[in-house]
Amino acid sequence: MVRSKAWILETPFHGIPKEDDFKLLKEDLNDLKDGEVLCEALYLSVDPYMRSLVSLGMLKAGSPMVGDQVAIITESKSRDYPVGTNVIGRLGWRSHTIVSDLTHIKLLPPMDDLPLSLALGPMGMTGMTAYFGLLEILDPKPGETVLVNSGAGAVGSIVGQIAKIKGCRVVACAGSEDKCKWIKEDLGFDVVFNYKTVDLGEALSEAAPDGIECFFDNVAGDFMSTVFPHMKLYGRIACCGTMSTYNAVGPQPSGPHPYMTIVFKQLRLEGFMVRRWWGKWSPAQVEMLQWIKEGKIKYKECLFHGIETMPKGFISLFEGSNFGKVIIKA
């Protein structure tokens, strides 16, 4: 008999999630039926969207926490997935899972000798978000200025590096001096500032006196409103996420938004969900693997140890204490 540990949402979040909002349950799993496999989590992902699922009413009190994990098959009654196979799947915040519908798991992308956890970071959902959000939505040209916020995060750090590969000038910001040092010195972004300690408008005027062609926005809210006047004519904005609003309590802030600037500068804003390019993930992963092996894409992981630490890892995303991709090693 296998005992699984599984996190549920006990109390819907109010503001920034708290450890008390979660509850860890223990469940005895049944024996496998024909066609089923038993997955044991190796690495689990925590991501900002999990917070927004509560605001959207998609996660309620008592719901199992959702999310991707890299797992190993430890028991199998399926020929397609023998014992020892590594897989990735949206299996939730749980240590062991019986999978009956095998479309819920997939083989990992080819990763050579890279750590398996990268299938949740640069080789996985966050890396693909950076890849497609930048290349498909913004389509930056060599010499153009690309601005990215949350620049030391899982998505932002990859956005900036791909923009550098494409010959762009990268302006990025992050919320601590350590993060700024990493993205400036190790990742080679051109202009970096700590948005918490500067006047954002002044920092942008200084960083991009001729204006910004491409803005990859992970934050939205006042940050985005402040950026509009610094955009160039026909500037492009990829709306990737809204870190500044996920923990908002009550009605969402309504502005001010410089709408006239959007019209006058003929800006293009486009929201996206990375699954739009699901069919193109494989070649993108091949290119990402190559860039990582060539040292053109560097990555940082913020590792938490033990499934018990999942709420802590998740909360770190909203405290800004994470560096790169937050991963829980089971």
Ligand SMILES: NC(=O)C1=CN([C@@H]2O[C@H](COP(=O)(O)OP(=O)(O)OC[C@H]3O[C@@H](n4cnc5c(N)ncnc54)[C@H](OP(=O)(O)O)[C@@H]3O)[C@@H](O)[C@H]2O)C=CC1
């Ligand atoms: N559209 C899509 O398909 C996808 C969108 N996303 C979005 O991409 C964004 C980045 O995700 P991800 O890279 O995983 O997360 P990160 O690794 O960037 O972690 C979140 C970071 O956001 C910053 N932050 C936290 N709270 C605030 C706040 N109130 N205002 C401004 N910044 C804040 C912190 O960095 P700092 O120290 O710089 O403040 C924190 O470290 C999110 O908005 C996410 O929802 C992610 C995946 C897919």
Ligand SMILES: CCCCCC(=O)/C=C/[C@@H]1[C@@H](C/C=C\CCCC(=O)O)[C@@H](O)C[C@H]1O
């Ligand atoms: C729901 C707000 C999402 C904010 C941006 C973001 O981080 C998106 C991440 C997606 C995530 C979406 C999960 C559920 C969305 C709601 C249901 C649905 O339409 O499927 C997950 O799919 C990985 C990222 O693509």
